[in-house]
Amino acid sequence: MSSASASRNVIRRLINAAQHTACPCHGCRTGGAHNPIHALQQMRKYATPVESLPVEKEYAFEVAAANLRFGEGVTREVGMDFKNMNARKVAVFTDPNVAKLPPAKMAIASLEAQQDLPFVVYDRVVAEPTEASWRDAIAWARDQDCSHFLAVGGGSVMDTAKAANLFTVYKDADLFDFINAPVGKGLPIKEKLRPLIAVPTTAGTGSETTGTAILDITSMAFKTGIANRAMKPVLGIVDTLNTRTCSRELHISAGLDVLFHSLESYTAIPYTERTPRPANPILRPAYQGSNPVADIFSMWALRTTVKHLPRISKNPGDHESLSQMMLAASFAGIGFGNAGVHLCHGISYPISGLNKKGPQFKYPGYNVDHPIIPHGVT
Numbered sequence: 001m002s003s004a005s006a007s008r009n010v011i012r013r014l015i016n017a018a019q020h021t022a023c024p025c026h027g028c029r030t031g032g033a034h035n036p037i038h039a040l041q042q043m044r045k046y047a048t049p050v051e052s053l054p055v056e057k058e059y060a061f062e063v064a065a066a067n068l069r070f071g072e073g074v075t076r077e078v079g080m081d082f083k084n085m086n087a088r089k090v091a092v093f094t095d096p097n098v099a100k101l102p103p104a105k106m107a108i109a110s111l112e113a114q115q116d117l118p119f120v121v122y123d124r125v126v127a128e129p130t131e132a133s134w135r136d137a138i139a140w141a142r143d144q145d146c147s148h149f150l151a152v153g154g155g156s157v158m159d160t161a162k163a164a165n166l167f168t169v170y171k172d173a174d175l176f177d178f179i180n181a182p183v184g185k186g187l188p189i190k191e192k193l194r195p196l197i198a199v200p201t202t203a204g205t206g207s208e209t210t211g212t213a214i215l216d217i218t219s220m221a222f223k224t225g226i227a228n229r230a231m232k233p234v235l236g237i238v239d240t241l242n243t244r245t246c247s248r249e250l251h252i253s254a255g256l257d258v259l260f261h262s263l264e265s266y267t268a269i270p271y272t273e274r275t276p277r278p279a280n281p282i283l284r285p286a287y288q289g290s291n292p293v294a295d296i297f298s299m300w301a302l303r304t305t306v307k308h309l310p311r312i313s314k315n316p317g318d319h320e321s322l323s324q325m326m327l328a329a330s331f332a333g334i335g336f337g338n339a340g341v342h343l344c345h346g347i348s349y350p351i352s353g354l355n356k357k358g359p360q361f362k363y364p365g366y367n368v369d370h371p372i373i374p375h376g377v378t
C-alpha cells in the first residue's frame with residue numbers, strides 16, 4: 001500500500017469515527033439532552049475557516065508542556081536524569097521547610113548517589129515570592145553559573161527556579177525586561193534556557209508543566225509574572241509520595257488552585273477570538289485561549305478534583321485521593337498552561353498583594369513568618 005492511500009484511509013477512519021462517536025456538546029457531556037445546534041456551535045467554535053476570519057483574528061493554537069513522569073517514589077531517579085544529561089553542576093532550589101522533608105532529602109540523596117555530579121543548594125525560597133526574593137535567588141544563580149537546575153517544592157520554589165534560570169542565561173537583563181506587560185516589558189525569550197527538572201511537593205500550581213512564574217510586585221501591591229513556553233521545565237517528576245507531609249490547609253488551598261485552573265481554562269474565550277494575531281510565532285502567547293487540547297486536560301482535572309478534594313478534606317491520609325490530586329494538578333497545568341486563566345485569578349492577585357500592606361492576615365497551617373493568604377484561597 002502506498003503512503004498516499006494509507007493516509008487517505010486514516011482520514012476516512014477519522015471522519016467516520018468523528019461522525020459516530022460521542023457528541024462534544026456540553027449538554028451531552030453533562031448528561032443533559034443532546035442539542036444538535038449546540039453541538040454544531042461547539043464544533044464551529046474551533047473550526048472557523050481561516051479565509052472567513054477577519055484579518056486580525058488568531059487562527060492557530062500551539063500546545064507545549066513539559067515531559068512528565070508519574071509514580072510512587074520516582075523522586076529517587078532525579079540524580080540519574082542529571083547524569084544522563086551530562087550535567088556539569090546542578091543548582092537545587094527548595095525552601096527552608098521542604099529542605100527538612102522527605103522529598104528534598106530523597107532528591108539530594110539521589111544526586112549524592114551519582115559519581116562526579118557537583119551540586120549546590122539554594123534553600124531560601126520564600127512562599128509567595130516577591131521582587132526581593134527573586135533578586136536574591138537570581139544573584140545567587142548568576143554567581144553559581146550552573147549547567148542544570150532542579151526545583152523541589154511547591155509553585156513558589158518552581159517559579160523562583162525558572163526565574164533564576166532565565167536570568168542566569170540573560171545575565172545582564174533587568175527583572176522587568178521579561179515580566180508581563182504593562183507592568184514589565186514582556187520581551188520575547190529568544191535564548192535557549194538551561195534544563196530544569198521540577199519535583200512538585202504540593203498538588204496545586206501545575207508549575208512543573210508550564211512556562212509560568214508568578215511573583216508579588218510589592219512596590220505596586222500587585223501580582224504578575226512571566227508566562228513563556230521557553231521557561232517550562234524539561235521534565236516534571238510527579239511523585240505521589242511527595243504531598244503526604246502537607247497540612248490539611250495546604251492540601252485544600254493547593255487543591256482549590258487546581259479547581260480554578262481547570263474551570264477557568266475550560267471557560268476561557270476561545271483562541272480564535274483573540275486579537276491581534278501575532279506577526280511572528282514567537283509572539284503567540286502561552287495563554288492563548290481555550291482550545292481542544294487544553295479542554296481535554298482541564299475537564300479531566302475538574303472531574304478528578306471534584307471527586308477527590310472533598311475526600312482529602314475529610315481525611316488527609318487518603319492516599320488514593322492524594323495521588324489523584326497530584327495527577328489533576330499536572331493535568332490542569334497542561335490545560336491552563338496552554339489556554340490561560342481569567343477573572344478569578346485576576347481578582348485573586350490584588351487580594352494577596354494588598355494583604356501584605358493592609359490586613360496582614362496569616363492563614364493557618366502555613367509555617368511562615370510573614371502575612372499570607374495562599375494563592376488557592378484568594
Ligand SMILES: [Fe+2]
Nearest residue numbers: 205257261375
Ligand atoms: Fe493558580
